[in-house]
Amino acid sequence: MSDGRVLVVGLGSPDRGDDAVGGAVAERLAGLHIEGVDIVTREDPTQLVQLWSGHGAALVIDAVTSGNKPGMLHIREVGDAGEPLPTHAFTAAGRGGSHAFGLAGAVELARTLGTLPTHVTVVGVEAKTFDFGPMSPEITQALDAAVATAAAELIALKEEMQSCA
Numbered sequence: 141m142s143d144g145r146v147l148v149v150g151l152g153s154p155d156r157g158d159d160a161v162g163g164a165v166a167e168r169l170a171g172l173h174i175e176g177v178d179i180v181t182r183e184d185p186t187q188l189v190q191l192w193s194g195h196g197a198a199l200v201i202d203a204v205t206s207g208n209k210p211g212m213l214h215i216r217e218v219g220d221a222g223e224p225l226p227t228h229a230f231t232a233a234g235r236g237g238s239h240a241f242g243l244a245g246a247v248e249l250a251r252t253l254g255t256l257p258t259h260v261t262v263v264g265v266e267a268k269t270f271d272f273g274p275m276s277p278e279i280t281q282a283l284d285a286a287v288a289t290a291a292a293e294l295i296a297l298k299e300e301m302q303s304c305a
Contacts, residue, residue, distance in 0.1 A: 147195040150181040151202040158267035162201040185246040197259035204264030211282030214264035
C-alpha cells in the first residue's frame, strides 16, 4: 500500500445495535469499486494505529454518542494537523476491553506515534443503542444519507491526495 491510497475503515461491532453502522456503510462503499481505495471493517479501534500506516488519507465511519438525534451525521477532520476528537462522543460502545479505548484515543495515540495520515475524515452517525441486536430503525433509515455523505467525503479525500501529489 502506498501513500497515494485512501483507507476506509468501518468501525464497530456488527452485533451491538447501532455500533454496526460503520461496517454497514463501509460495505456499501466497497460495492462502488472506487480505484485507489482500501476498505476494511474493524471492531477494535486500537488496530487503526498501525492499520492506516502507509496511507496518505483515511476515512473512518463510526457510531457516535453526543446526545443529538439518532441518525444525525457528524463530520470531523482529524488528520495530523486536525483537531482532537471529543472523547465523550467517540468512545467505546459500552463494553470493556480494548474497544473501551475508543476512536478518539486511537487517533491521538497515532498522532503521538506519527502513524496518523495527513488527511483523516471521520463520519460519525449518531447512535441510539449499543445493545446486542440489530441496528435501530432510526439508523437503518439514516444509512442512505450516511453512505452518500461518506462517499462524498471519500471523493474529497481522493481529490486532496491527487492535488498533493
